[in-house]
Amino acid sequence: MKHRDSIKLSGVTAIGYHGVFDFEKRDGQPFITDVVLFMDVSDAAKTDDLSKTADYGAVADTILSLVTGEAFDLIETLTSRIAEKLLADFPVLDAVEVTVHKPKAPIQVPFGDVSITVFRARTGTEAL
Template identity: 70%
Template sequence: MNRPDTITLTGITAIGYHGVFGHEKRDGQPFVVDAVLHTDVSAAAATDDLAKTADYGAVAETIAGLIRGKSFDLIETLAVRTAEAILAGFPVISAVEVRVHKPKAPIQVPFGDVEINVFRSRT
């Protein structure tokens, strides 16, 4: 079986209100999402037709909307809901990897980033 084509979006950033602490839900903080969209781009490349591929601009808007939207306690929930929304909204995408970064997580020791990575597919 051939390896699927991918489209990668990195660094989609928005202020979200996710976290278990009251100040996280009240004040918000930046969340950064990367997504790898697994899709066959052959038909789009052959016809040069956007309708036959994943509209990554629309995917980015979906991701940003989820970051800014409903508050979740866990970034795990945000990651899974984002993957589910991408698969539900973009039928040409067969699988998706979503990585959510929480660079300002309330951790009391020096750190570079906190991230969760999920993979979801239609099969």
Template identity: 65%
Template sequence: MGSGSPGRRPDLITLTGVSAVGHHGVLDFERRDGQPFVVDAVLHSDFSAAAGTDDIGSTASYAEVAERIVEIVSGEPVDLIETLAVRLAESVLAEFPVEAVEITVHKPKAPIAVPFGDVSVTVFRERGRGD
């Protein structure tokens, strides 16, 4: 994967707990009232160019990634958090210089009738595979 040596592990940027209110869900009150969503993103990249130049233009700005995540979560509603996770992953791949991305969407206030701590979905997407 990527521009490093064969078999080399990618370098990672990890964002955890990016939060926004969204109106996603299949139930009417979820769409109407909204609820918090929390996103974790792991960006797979190669930091060689960025480390060599010490220039943010050679890497993905985690601040810009976080802002984009919030825009999407608070934007157009979808029924499923699976759809939201794929939408986020595809956006990060299209807009930022990363080789792959893993997105986890947490829905901590999901309408579940029994006590629970969290519900989440995770997707992994990489360049050359559905991007």
């Protein structure tokens, strides 16, 4: 039986320099990231062994390094890169859902938030 377990990590906040405008790349702004990590946690639960699950502290560090690292024009690119890196770095993961919020996007009308969500699964993983 395929388990549908997940770990959720919400509100990882860092200043990034992503955007299409020069001032966004120069001045930076906050980006808030939420992730859902899909995996079978039964082995970790049985053994109480961190190495059999995704260390969410390490996941947060990975997110931080990407948000504060290379600047992209689009948050679509940033969000996809985070998802791809998490799957590459954490082999226990079957799939990830990553949402990046850009609450101070340069929009000229009142708004609450702008975000993009991507879902990525390992090749060969059955649909979740």
